[in-house]
Amino acid sequence: MILCTILKPTSGTAKVMGIDVVEEGTKVREVMGIAFQEARGFWRHKPSSILRFHASMFDIDHVKRQDLIEQTMKDLELWESRDKKFMHLSGGQAKRLETAKVLVQRPKLAIFDEPTSQVDLRGKRKIWDKIRELRDQGSTVIVATNEVREAEYLADRVTILHQGQLVVRDSIPKLKDARGGAQEPRWSVDFVSGRQRVASKGFESGGLGPENDLCQLQLGCENLVDQDNRAVSR
């Protein structure tokens, strides 16, 4: 929220692509797109009108705009719901619409906050593919997630945070290789993201191991316990 300039920092500095978030907030917002954890729509608006407005605010070419919106809506299976008002969309549809905003915008830096929560399995895969496509088109993507599978599918680099502190940052294969496999890990994954941040004490004792450890990682994530077996709130 601070990087997006929505919240103001109480101290320190933060820069996005070299632009100071306090001094040049508007410039930061020009290069950045964010899909919020909770879908931000307008109750009485239709998805296409919300996307048109969003595209117009980011100066998306007027001629290409409609085609881009239509294609994105079709890709995310929102086209059938184009005439529904936002308030009548299901949780999953609203979430996909939130993702669609960023996909239409194609920002230099895209942030997705738990992009597939409330989305069914088929929808998750579609969103993941579109996020990867965005990355392939040259955008830097940050995904904040609690789902290890999502991080594994999307991330070039994973960062794990614990109580706001950096625990480890590396690629998934390196994290897997670094783990011996003998020690049973107990993971508490607070965040897993595309190219930065996220969390687990388990990595301190050697990182991820082979596939069976990855399974345990997923279980640990479900159980939400830390190394000392204390419950960790999600």
Added chain:
Amino acid sequence: MNRVLNLAAFNIRVLLGDPTWFILSWALFALQLAIYGSLISRLVGSNLPNYFFFYSIGLMIIVVFESAEDVGRHFVEHAHEGELPYFLSLPVSRSGFLVAQAIYGVVNTLLKVAPPLLAVLFIWGNLTVSGALFALAALFLLGLGITGTMVSLSFIAFKAVDIYMAVLAGLSALLIRFSTVFYPLAVMPNYYSPVSVLSPLTYGADLTRWVLGFDPKYLLNPVLAAVVVTAIAVSTLSLSARIVDKIIEGVKAA
């Protein structure tokens, strides 16, 4: 600037998407004037000549006030419904965001007040282009001042919406009752008139009446009224710009 206009246009489209509110507002104005306005004018009789006209301008001031109040509420709704973080993530400066809200407010106010004003002037045989324009300008300035006040107060809603609504209701009651909206300063008792001078509505109402040719002996000095109305608009809008820029962040209202 283009983005600010885009943002304003988006809000205005929402406004125009439901014309029921305008029709209701005009209908209520007509009803109030036809029943209450005509009866109270008879009761007032010769104590205040032309009271029906005086009252109809007062009623327009109420419409302007409520419309400007609506902008503040709209702003709070953005926060309450979680839309504010989205708006604040758009590439528009905080002051640009406020300007967009103000444009929305102006359009909202003008749409609600212009038809009744023109109708009253027409029925009264007082309709001139310059009169209507100056009256609208006076109402517009007053509307900006009230808008600035309401947006400035909206920071309360970030602590508690209920308190904000209560403050708004209390403030409306006081500002309207202790003002010259429905009765001129000249006929008010001494213990009552000094308080009425503090209400911005007093200056907006008297300025509009003066522009439309009401007997000046019942009104405040028009130059003073114009200066005060302008000063209120400038100061409250500056204050609200500062509040939006420095205090309000994209969190949900309580």
